[in-house]
Amino acid sequence: xxARSRIRGYLSLSVVAxxxxxxxxxxRTHADALKTFIDQHPVKGVLVYIFLNILDAVLAPGATLPxxxxxxxxxxxxxxxxxxxxxxxxxxxxAFFIARRWGAPxxxxxxxxxxxxxxxxFVPDAAWSVVLLRLVMPMDxxxxxxxxxxxxxxxxxxxxxxxxxxxxxFLLTYxxxxxxxxxxxxxxxxxxxxxxIVYSTRRGARPRRAAFPSSHRRRHxxxxxx
Numbered sequence: 001x002x003a004r005s006r007i008r009g010y011l012s013l014s015v016v017a018x019x020x021x022x023x024x025x026x027x028r029t030h031a032d033a034l035k036t037f038i039d040q041h042p043v044k045g046v047l048v049y050i051f052l053n054i055l056d057a058v059l060a061p062g063a064t065l066p067x068x069x070x071x072x073x074x075x076x077x078x079x080x081x082x083x084x085x086x087x088x089x090x091x092x093x094x095a096f097f098i099a100r101r102w103g104a105p106x107x108x109x110x111x112x113x114x115x116x117x118x119x120x121x122f123v124p125d126a127a128w129s130v131v132l133l134r135l136v137m138p139m140d141x142x143x144x145x146x147x148x149x150x151x152x153x154x155x156x157x158x159x160x161x162x163x164x165x166x167x168x169x170f171l172l173t174y175x176x177x178x179x180x181x182x183x184x185x186x187x188x189x190x191x192x193x194x195x196x197i198v199y200s201t202r203r204g205a206r207p208r209r210a211a212f213p214s215s216h217r218r219r220h221x222x223x224x225x226x
Contacts, residue, residue, distance in 0.1 A: 019060050019063055020062050020063060020065070020066075021186075023063050023064070023065070023066045023067075024065075024066040024182055024185060024186055026066070027066030027067055027069075027070060027182075028066065028182050031069070031070055034067070034070050035070050035073060035074050038070070038071065038074040038075075039074060045071075045074070046083055049064075049067065049071055049083060049084075049087065050083060050086060050087040050090065051087075052064050052067065052087070053084060053086075053087025053088050053090075053091055054087055054090050054091035054094060055091065056087070056088070056091060057087070057088050057090075057091025057092045057094070057095055057140055057143065058091050058094055058095045058098070058110065058140060059110060059111075059140070060140075061140045061141070064087075065172065065185050065188075066182065066185060068080065068084065068172045068173055068175075068176040068181075068185075069175075069176035069177070069181040069182065069185075070176075071083070071084070071173075071176075072173040072174075072176035072177050073176070073177060077170070077173045077174055077176075077177060078170075078173075080173040080176070081166070081169040081170040081172075081173040082169075084169040084172070084173065085162060085165050085166050085169045088161075088165045088169065089158065089161050089162045089165060091143075092143045092161045092165070093143075093154075093157070093158055093161070095110075095140055095143035095144055095147065096143045096144075096146060096147040096154075096157055097147070098110070098144070098147065099143070099144045099145075099146075099147025099148045100147040100148075103148065104116075104148060107144050107147075107148065110140075110144075111140050111141060111144055112141075115141045116141060116144050116145055116148065119137065119141055119142065119145045120145060120148075120149055122137070122142075122145070123145060123146065123149045123150050124150070127152075127156045127159065127160040128160070130142075130146070130152070130156075130157065130160035130161065130164060131160050131163045131164040132164070133164065134160070134161060134163075134164025134165050134168075135164060135167065135168065143161075
């Protein structure tokens with residue numbers, strides 16, 4: 001079962017990587033047409049971009065990264081970063097709501113439960129920890145993990161998420177105005193894939209007895225005499 005679960009995790013990661021590569025190619029190939037559409041339809045362009053970023057946060061983490069160079073050149077760095085943060089935050093809140101409202105049966109249809117389980121030990125108790133996690137963890141996964149396993153309030157989660165995503169949005173829109181924007185995105189995607197494979201392999205090689213320490217402690221506590 002463990003080997004089958006790891007294989008599913010690798011397949012899920014491969015699909016995400018393939019989507020990202022395809023998105024980079026499509027955005028780069030049609031960059032001029034996309035920028036023209038945004039210039040001619042500013043309101044519609046913002047709404048479509050926010051909607052795509054919501055889908056990014058819920059279903060396909062990183063899929064809208066190739067659009068950042070286009071919107072940063074169309075709107076400027078600061079407006080593009082703010083709109084990107086709004087879209088990511090809204091999508092993260094939706095993922096958090098799905099996990100909190102419907103639980104694992106629905107979450108496993110939207111993302112890899114193997115990823116979610118492996119991130120469970122990182123569930124924080126403090127809002128500042130969420131800010132830090134947002135800088136290093138996959139956007140969809142951490143939203144589902146916190147929705148499933150934390151008792152964090154909506155207000156705290158929303159504020160911490162916005163604060164944690166804002167630096168990345170500004171950094172990416174700054175990179176998006178450079179001539180090597182797409183190359184940087186591809187290197188980032190490749191690095192992320194390699195890091196996750198290495199992490200998953202090392203976590204999967206650990207003894208099974210350490211997998212659920214918290215649940216074991218809860219059962220032990222309940223079994224004590226009153």
